[in-house]
Amino acid sequence: MARLNMVTAIDQALLQEMERDPKVIVLGEDVGRDGGVFRVTEGLVERFGEERVIDTPLAESGIVGFAIGMALAGYRPVAEVQFSGFVYPGYDQILSHAARYRTRSRGQWTVPLVVRMPYGGGIRALEHHSESMEAVFAHIPGLKVVMPADPYEAKGLLTAAIRDPDPVIFFEPARVYRAIKMEVPEEQYEIPLGVARVVREGKDLTLIGWGAQLRVCREAADRLASEGRYEVEVVDIRTISPFDFETVTASVVKTGRAVIVHEAPRTCGFGAEISAQIMERAILRLEAPVRRVTGFDTIPPLAKLEDYFQPDVDLVVHEIIATMEF
């Protein structure tokens, strides 16, 4: 098995799905000869030509709207938005059309579209390049929202997303793109959307994260275990919409405690939804309030202050201890 980073794993998922299904199209800014600014689509235009790997004009509303049209006409477009901070001219197309055609036409028209985009901090970038705004997409009925944590997950989840009959927003953690390599099977595989995974078992507390923050969660859990303090169960949500409340509830029922980690701003972040679901489904099993470790309710700061904004292992460990000692 080859060891791949997330960029290569996603590239491979796209290539293999394009080979399998001639209706799969990749479009976006600089996705052709340049291979995308993060090189995620490298090699695709050489393999499939400019009819299937399309460099578009610089217009996010155009990219998403055009892709909706392609999807309505039977194609499987995978649109790339260069950074999630630039998607908002296309947000109207996502919210008002991609997510609604099925309901609007009572199921006669569907939009099997994937919008891929890098998100999140930790890459020392300029304004609009570090946001983690998944909650404003998770709030849209009719959309699915996927946030892979590592290369293996990214390949399987993207393959499932392309095959999914509904529109999927696929957030790729820019910080993870080249940070880790792991074994990724050469053959195609799907990881079903809407199913969370327990990445580490533990009896004392449930630690919930997704995307780039999953690494922080795992390291925090490993540290507490190696110090012989607590056995923390780590749950990777994978798809924040649909949200797998069963896996989370089962874990919290077992442990009685939960901490949720995300780098998005706290207010109305997805942690609030998870916390509410835990209250509704498992309040009598809780030994302590559910805690959230999140970004602040501010614009993400630029490089020199960025580390204060991002949850880190020390902070997560501290919050776990506080929850255990409540």
Add this chain to the structure above:
Amino acid sequence: MLPTAIPVGTHMIHAAGIAWAMKNDGEKVAVLTSFGEGATSEGDFSEAMNFAGVFQVPLVFFCQNNQWAISVPYYKQTASCTVAQKAVGYGMPGIQVDGNDVFAVYRIVSEALERARGGGGPTLVEAHTYRVTDHTTADDARRYRDEGEVALWKQRDPILRLARYMKKNGLLDDAVEAAVKARAGEKVAKAVAAYEALGPPPPEEIFKHVYAEMTAPLAEQQAELRRRIEGRR
């Protein structure tokens, strides 16, 4: 002068609003908004042009058409022969100018600003030029364009052209040119050194400019960060 707008193409409509406000206040001023040819593909470019035309605001749309939006060349950005001709559809004059000719750009932009100040409404100016560098330090333009094309345009560098013109007319000699270059280089080196010597701003900066007055939730979060930094959690 507003800070650089990083999202592409969505800021020109602000210039139209500013121009409207200034006109409404009876000021005899004009506004200039600049952008690249890639930005003209954004829907908000059309909206800005349309609003500017409808309200006849004192605004100059200055498009620096450098022919490349990262890896996407002009002909893939628009099927329009020029950016300038797009002005026709919005009822304003559109002028294409040699963007590497300092005098031509100065004259065309001055005239457009003058017309705007005099109540003559908006103008679209397309300065035809070329991006001789990579898009950013993370970009490698050799992946997608011919180096011969770059070399050709480097010869048309507006600073070289201006120097040639001035020398031909006895306005500049090699010694002065060298001195000007040295002075400019020194100025840039100093600015870079000053920037690099800057320490990080205090962490409280994160919370400082979100609202006019800090809200209660933000004050709480700021205190939380302070405790964390001091190890008191």
